[in-house]
Amino acid sequence: MSKAANTRLNILHKAFELIYTKGYQTTSIDEIIATTQVTKGAFYYHFKTKDEMGVAIIEEILKPTMQEHFIKPTEASQDPIEDFYNMISYLLLEDPFLQVKYGCPVGNLTQEMTPWNTKFSEALAELVDLWKATIINSIEKGKEAGLIRKDVIGEQVAFFILSGYWGIRNFGKLQNDNSSYLVYLKELKGYLNGLK
C-alpha cells in the first residue's frame, strides 16, 4: 500500500474509534489529527470535509467489516435459527472491538446523523439493507430445509431481530454492564425457537 493510502486508512481507523466512543459531532478534526499524528493539511488533502470522511468510514470500514463478519458466515449457514442466535450473542458478548458502554457503531451513527444528514442516511441504509437481506435470505433457505415454519415472514423476523439488537445495545449503554444482554439473549432464544 502506498504511503498516502496508508495515512488515509490510518485517519479512517483512528477517527472511527474516536467516533465510536465519543460520537460523531463531538469528535473534532483537531482531535483526530492529534491522535493520528497527521497534520491538518494531510487530513484535508484526503477528505474535502468532515462529513466526507464520515461517509468514508461507513463505506470503507463498517461495510467491509460487516460483510466479512455477518454476511459471509451466514451464507454457508446450515441452521439459521442457531446462526441468528450465535450472531447476536457473539456481537453482544464476544466481539473484541465492541464495548457495552459504547453500544453499536452503526446504531449510534444512525441515531445521531440520520435526521439531518442524507449522505450518512444513504450510506447507513445501504449497510443495514444488506444485513437485513441476508437474514431474510437465510430464513427462506431455512423454510425450504424444513427448519423454519412456512408461515414465518422473513422481513418481519429480520426487523424484529435487528431492532432487538439495536435496542438492547442501548440498554447496555444505560447500565454499562452486560447483565441486560444475558436476560435479553434468553428471551431471544425463546423467540427464535418459536419460529421452528
Add this chain to the structure above:
Amino acid sequence: MSKAANTRLNILHKAFELIYTKGYQTTSIDEIIATTQVTKGAFYYHFKTKDEMGVAIIEEILKPTMQEHFIKPTEASQDPIEDFYNMISYLLLEDPFLQVKYGCPVGNLTQEMTPWNTKFSEALAELVDLWKATIINSIEKGKEAGLIRKDVIGEQVAFFILSGYWGIRNFGKLQNDNSSYLVYLKELKGYLNGLK
C-alpha cells in the same frame, strides 16, 4: 404559576423540542434562548449549566409524561398482551408529538449522553426502570389471571419489548417512513400472542 416558574418551564419545553429534533450536543444555549425569547441572564438564573437543564428536562418533562401515558394506563390493565401491543403501536403510529424522523427522545438521549455523562445516565436509568417495572408487574398480574403462560419470565419480556421498540425507532429514522413500523408491529403481535 409564577412568572419565573413559567419562563423556567418555557425554557424546558422549547429546549426539549430542539433537543429531540437536533440532539443534545448540537443544540446550543444561544439557540435555545433565541427560540424561547429569553435572555442568557434569565437562562443562567434558572440553570447553573446546560447539563443541569438537560437533567431537568428528563425529570420534569420526560418523567411526568411517561408516568401519565405509559405507567398509569397499564396499572388498570385487564389484558396485558393487548395493552403492550397498543402501547407500542400508539407510540409508533399515533402519538402526536413523536415523529418517525426523530425517533424516541429517551432512546436518543441514552444513546448520545450515556457513555460520558453520569447525571444523564442516572436520570434516564430511573425513567427506564420505572417503565420496565410496570411491564413486569403487568405480566405477573397476567399470569395470575391466566392470560399469560406461567413459564413466561417478566424481566426477559420487558427487555425484549423495550429493546424492540428502541431498535425499530432507529429503523424509522433511517428510512424516514413508518413502513418498517408496520412490519415490526406484525411480528410483535405474533411474539406477544406466543406468551399466551
Add this chain to the structure above:
DNA sequence: TGTTTTTCATACTAATCAGTATTTTTTATG
C-alpha cells in the same frame, strides 16, 4: 537530472460555543 504532480505542513480565519460579570428591572415584603 529536471520538472511536474502528489502529498503533507504551518499558520491562520471567522463563527460558534458554554459560561461570566455586571447592571437593571421586576416582584415580594415590611
Add this chain to the structure above:
DNA sequence: CATAAAAAATACTGATTAGTATGAAAAACA
C-alpha cells in the same frame, strides 16, 4: 411607600470549531 430579594437584560470572555491559504517536501515521471 421603602427596601430587599428575585428575576432578567447586556455585554463580554477564552476556548474550540470546521475549514482555508500558502508554501514546502516527497514522489513520480520525462
